[in-house]
Amino acid sequence: ALALQSGEIDAAYGMAYGSYPMFENDSFKFSGIQTSRCFWGMVNFHEENPSASIMQDPAVRKAIALGINKEGFVNVLLNGYGYPATGAFPDTFAFGQGVKADSYDPEQAKAILEEAGWVDTDGDGIREKDGQKLTIRWLTYPSRAELPLLAESAQASLKDIGIDVDINCTANRRQFLADMTSWDIYASALVTAPSGDPQYFFTTSCLPGMSYNFGAYENEHVNDLLHELSTEFDTAKRAELAIELQQTILDDSGYVFCSFLEMSMISKANVSNWRAHACDYYEVTVDLDIN
Secondary structure (H helix, E strand, O other), rough: HHHHHHHHOOEEEEEOOOHHHHOOOOOEEEEEEEEEEEEEEEEOOOOOOHHHHHHHHHHHHHHHHHHHHHHHHHHHHHHOOOOOOOOOOOOOOHHHHHOOOOOOOOHHHHHHHHOOOOOOOOOOOEEEOOOOEEEEEEOOOOOOOHHHHHHHHHHHHHHHHOOOOEEEEOHHHHOOOOOOOOOOOEEEEEEOOOOOOHHHHHHHOOOOOOOOOOOOOOOOOHHHHHHHHHOOOOOOOHHHHHHHHHHHHHHHHOOOEEEEEEEEEEEEEEEEOOOOOOOOOOOOOOEEEOO
């Protein structure tokens, strides 16, 4: 921000939202768009996870989905510079439309936990079952400014329904990801449609053994649908399959999709044709120029 303000550089993106007021004048201009960079949480389903009995409990996963206040996170902590997420893709894509997810409903979350036997018997505000506290170890990293804020938001809203969130925000996240006993939810930022097509997200993040499926999520119906998607070339049908894939994952409470990044790019007024792009990768083009 200081380099842009001093003229050392001509343009920048990814700056802290608190810096934006410095550039809201005629010397600079903004370009913004909703992107497919998604802030989301994946569950650790590994059997070796000491919290496996917690994370494999559908009631707990459902309560987490109901207990995270996505709108509050975007509107308050991000100052409106983002978009609450329903599924893996923003609704600017055809395959991001028509997906249904749980809305923030702490009372319903509490009822689900109560029915599943998670109750606060000692009055400390945190539920327990069979002598085990309902504590979720939340792993994330600080290089994306939104992720520590998301962790704090989830910690606050989930505490209201009786879930304790223990945050580990570390630049050394790979070490912890490799230790399946050290985390329960991994929150990260991922461009889910880097080429404008939905298959990348499902292939990398939803199939067993793939590069971003750190929590070993597996669903036979998802596997079957993804096989069908990989052999379907009609764009409209691919969108339909992607919607069904997302809905299957959401109904399973396999992942929690929290928000999408608003790509806000700031440049000097004399920079032309530098525009935010929904796929997050195509801002530098042959038309980029300085007048």
